[in-house]
Amino acid sequence: MTDAKMTTPESPTGADNEQPKTMGRFNKWDTPWLNPKMIIGVSLLLLLFLAGVIGPAFYDTDLGFARAAPRNLPPVGFVNWRGEAGVPEHPLGTDNLGRDLLAVAILGAPTTFIIGAMAATIGILIGIVLGFSAGFLGGWVDDAVRLIADVTLTIPALMVLIVLQSVLDRVEITTMALLIAAFAWPRATRQIRSQVLSMRESGYVQMARLSGASNFDLMFKEMLPNLIPYIFASFIAGATGAILTAVGLETLGLGPTRVSTLGGTIYDAYVGTALSLNMWWWWGLPTVLLSLMFIGLLLINLGFDEIANPRLRRASK
Template sequence: MSTTPPPVAGAAPEPTKELPGDALEAPDTAAATPGTGRARKGKRNETLYFALRNPKVVGALVVVLGLFGLGMIAPLTFDHGPMDYVGAAIEPPSAQHWFGTTMFGQDVFTQFVAGLRSTYMVGVLAASLAAVVGMTIGFVAGYRGGWIDEILNMLTNVVLVIPGFVVLIVINAYLGVRSVPLQALYIGLFSWPWVARAVRAQTFSLRAREFVDLAKLSGLSTGAIIRREIAPNMYSYLFMTFVLLFGGSILTAASLDFIGLGPTNAMSLGLMMNQAVQWSALHLGMWWWFVPPGIGITAIVGSLYIMNVGLDEVFNPKLRET
């Protein structure tokens, strides 16, 4: 989002301006050294080794992938949909209905796993869009500089000062959100400015390195230099940025769904909480209707931010635990 709003807005906080670990410590002769590919492969293997030894990364990955697998596999075993009436109303959790039933006899567990699908879909799509737009603008502005940088930086600042969450509310209220991909499009278009500024700052630092100068002398185009020389030296930073975008997009989507401005033709965790509030689940003691989606959102987003902390420890040699 444009700034760092309260958590309810769902915006991911801007990561530190310094690259994690030794990302900037690339050899000056990287463009000309024959063994550069092997060196990068060895560095990736080393990163994977430390990642698998980091409890924060492993634990968060288990939660995120576990819920993702549940959302993908469990619906294949159901013979009813999330909106079907399958039992008596207001039934507490039981062997037949693991998460109980709603006010209308709908199975809450079926709605929960369907909501997981929508949650991951909007998170991946919105984060991918924001990452592509933000990183592209950041790379081009940081590498080219001059009037191109001024124009792109002005565009970034304009979008940055716009209260993105408020704009999303207005857009959704007047245009409506009829699908998860459309909601992801709205979120992604207002989530990229901080990414562009962060990537631009790192590109400024890398473009003056000697291996970039050697790439220029070899006749590589601007796009090739960015892809082959600059971006690979920022892969850890870019990956952590995507993780933050993923978590922020999920929070934003859940917030919009909770206030009734999300897709109504697809079940989501935020929509489950919205329906529970509308039908006074808390006052009726139907805790099984709103607790699971709340725990699900907290588990996914919390795990992503814990993963980001663990990845910082993995990519930064000074923070690694031996």
């Protein structure tokens, strides 16, 4: 009788029983919302937005009005073309209208962001309603929505906005946001419609239909939650485009005149010949703030992609 080879259990240190290295300690991907890109992006936008909310409590924003400060002062540590040095009372300098640029930034950055956010929100809401209706219902509804969206996309939006805002006696924040939103919805509508077309024949939608769910429930209770990451990305893209459009109009002098905006500050710098006078702080500050705003939106978009897509999370480990 031959001796049978006895098999013994693998030792606890064997490769087959090796525990994951992250076992028993905190793994940052267990909480996907703790995403570095998302945190940095949200922090940048919150910093710019909260500056307009709590900034007046720490800095006199009345200095942002004309003739409230000495003219053409450079930031602290610099000297202008007349040999005048910056003063601590106006740390980021002043313009030739006698406005403190730090006060202008505190007032203008949130205003520019609000215009873009309002326009993007209105545009994406219209896109959700029309895109779901066209993609899910089909028929003449789909034909009508596609026709209106295609016609609107062929219209040169910036040219029309320039004409509209040039004939208006006064442009308010809400008016500007509505005008921009009037041309912001077609792209979102077409994109959402294409997603709905691919989802309406899916298994879970068919099961919900067989269970007696209404069209409203199918569209907005079954399908909409699965499109939230896509809609969020569309919103970020829409907000970026709306801010660019608003800044473009403001730089042409067609923005709100009763409130400070970043684009309006650039327009004033152009009219005040800031380039020829080497007043870089006049146009440089709003440019930096706009750059931070766009970087924040981009990081939020990238961070949300990783949160919604487990493959991206694993690839970025």
